[in-house]
Amino acid sequence: MAKELNGKRVAILVENGFEQVEMTEPRKALDNAGAKTELISPQQSEVRGWKHKEWGDNFRVDTPLDRADANNYDALLLPGGVMNPDKLRMNPQAVRFVKMFFEQDKPVAAICHGPWTLIDADVVRGRTMTSWPSLKTDLRNAVVEWVDRQVVADNGLVTSRKPDDIPAFNSKMIELFAHAPVSQSRR
DSSP: OOOTTTTOEEEEEOOTTEEHHHHHHHHHHHHHTTOEEEEEESSSSEEEEEETTEEEEEEEOSEEGGGOOGGGOSEEEEOOOSHHHHHHHTOHHHHHHHHHHHHTTOOEEEETTTHHHHHHTTOOTTOEEOOOGGGHHHHHHTTOEEOOOSEEEETTEEEEOSGGGHHHHHHHHHHHHHTSOOOGGGO
């Protein structure tokens, strides 16, 4: 695979209960494409994944959220899982962190329940998106055109529905992130 993301830094924002495969597989694809990925969390040292119907593995937090600065990253990945985005959207610091990527026109990729945090960041109005089906009404109430597709790209935002969509999600995410400029604060 070509190293189309060489020099790019990607923040992966998670809280305990993220759907593990929705973090590990996209992260592996980003790393293989040459990106430097960092796991960011309100948790200070470790965060725990969720594997379908039970707790998954623990992962080292690279940067605690209280020390993370969106200016230091070129793109953002938001994995799903039910608990993860529900906790993140209730955390004002996490919502501000997400919102900064949109204010700076940096690309964002969200899968499954990941768009919940985007709703609270007030960055989805007028977009076309997809998600886990249970978010359809939430997204429509946030003035989104919700569609049932594997992957949707809309003005710097890539969304997908579920783990089965990860190959299409990864491909579109890498394509989008590859076209993003390196953050000005890191030049």
